[in-house]
Amino acid sequence: MRATRPVGEITRGTTGHNRLRRSDRWIAAVFGRLLRSADRPLVVDLGYGASHTTTLELFLRLRRVRPDVEVTGIEIDPARVAAARPYERPGLSFRLGGFELPVDRPPVLVRAFNVLRQYGEAEAWRHWDLLRSRLAPDGVIVEGTCSEVGHRAAWVGLDAAGPRTLTLAARFDAFERPSDLADRLPKALIHRNVPGEPVHAFLRDFDRAWAVSAPLASYGVRQRWIAAAEALCAGWPVFRHPPLGGRSRWRLGEVTVAWDAVAPLGRAPGEGRLDNP
């Protein structure tokens, strides 16, 4: 078979233990049913970085949901693949590749964290398209960004039709107001946090909901966050029932909103296609 060059570029390999714990927890809760019902489920962790750690953690957490799930870490840097290979075990493998996803069957779930932020906005949309075309039927992508230690995070949930959800997640002592999480927005949104764009209005309203919920802080920051999420539901399609929303998710410092409400208004410079213009 002719070897083809992986799609993408080698970028910084920064990673760390438990950095992606928040999104792992969300994936297990939100896509548990999908994983349990899939035939021979394959999960890809794209761009796992300088160490195998976050892929191994995802593997261990998803095995609790579906004991025979297979996880493959894909990296575009051959040295990082060589470094991870000694940690392979039944059901967990590492291989060289890029956005084309060189795996033996379509994955039911692709996780890509802190990968696309290092590309341009228009490129990020194109790479979303390529990833979506590789999914198994009903497959999903979780693409996001987080702080160095993972205390602030944001991610987009996509399926074959396009982006579906935006989730913000934070440790309660890691921010002063919800809009502090803006610096972790995925590439498709980070440049859109400007007046006139929906994601900017969403964060502004989240800050307002946070401000009016201040009295709840005497019961703890968690109660204030839950109250702010409830208030936000009045004006935004925030998910309010499990698995995506409601108190059981909000109490973890998460809020998930429908993508269509926060999608960019226009095309990115040089962009070929945008599903939600």
Ligand SMILES: C[S@@+](CC[C@H](N)C(=O)[O-])C[C@H]1O[C@@H](n2cnc3c(N)ncnc32)[C@H](O)[C@@H]1O
């Ligand atoms: C900052 S690290 C993120 C590591 C880990 N996912 C995390 O969040 O802790 C980004 C990694 O993605 C890899 N990468 C970038 N583009 C890629 C692509 N198209 N396919 C596979 N890996 C890619 C880089 O080589 C780098 O190791």
